[in-house]
Amino acid sequence: MADEQLMTIRETCDAFEVTPRTLRFYEQKELLFPIREGQKRLFTRRDRARLKLILRGKRFGFSLEEIRQLLDLYDVGDQQRTQLAAAYDVARDRLAELIRQRDELNAAIGELQDQMKWGERMLASMDQKRAAE
Numbered sequence: 001m002a003d004e005q006l007m008t009i010r011e012t013c014d015a016f017e018v019t020p021r022t023l024r025f026y027e028q029k030e031l032l033f034p035i036r037e038g039q040k041r042l043f044t045r046r047d048r049a050r051l052k053l054i055l056r057g058k059r060f061g062f063s064l065e066e067i068r069q070l071l072d073l074y075d076v077g078d079q080q081r082t083q084l085a086a087a088y089d090v091a092r093d094r095l096a097e098l099i100r101q102r103d104e105l106n107a108a109i110g111e112l113q114d115q116m117k118w119g120e121r122m123l124a125s126m127d128q129k130r131a132a133e
Contacts, residue, residue: 006035006042016051026054031068061098066090 073083
């Protein structure tokens with residue numbers, strides 16, 4: 001790439017393993033602001049930094065609105081203290097939700113394993129009766 005500052009949509013897709021549709025969606029939602037040259041979109045270093053944060057936020061289960069609000073705090077002018085504090089609050093809440101979901105999953109897994117063991121015993125018992133007949 002000749003200019004390290006700007007990347008085409010294809011280069012950005014390849015670098016972040018996303019589809020052009022994803023980038024256009026984030027642009028439509030005003031999360032990314034690529035430079036437009038006719039039909040061509042050029043993504044700046046800032047766009048790529050924002051995209052990295054968007055993808056990380058999505059992986060953690062943040063909503064697009066939460067991500068937008070956090071990204072918008074970048075320009076507050078306090079060396080990102082407000083943005084960091086808000087991100088910490090959202091992350092703390094999300095972590096609590098993930099832990100709750102994990103606990104529910106662990107309980108459901110345990111119950112399903114118990115039911116499967118019961119089913120195995122029932123099938124074995126039925127097979128023994130059949131074999132005895």
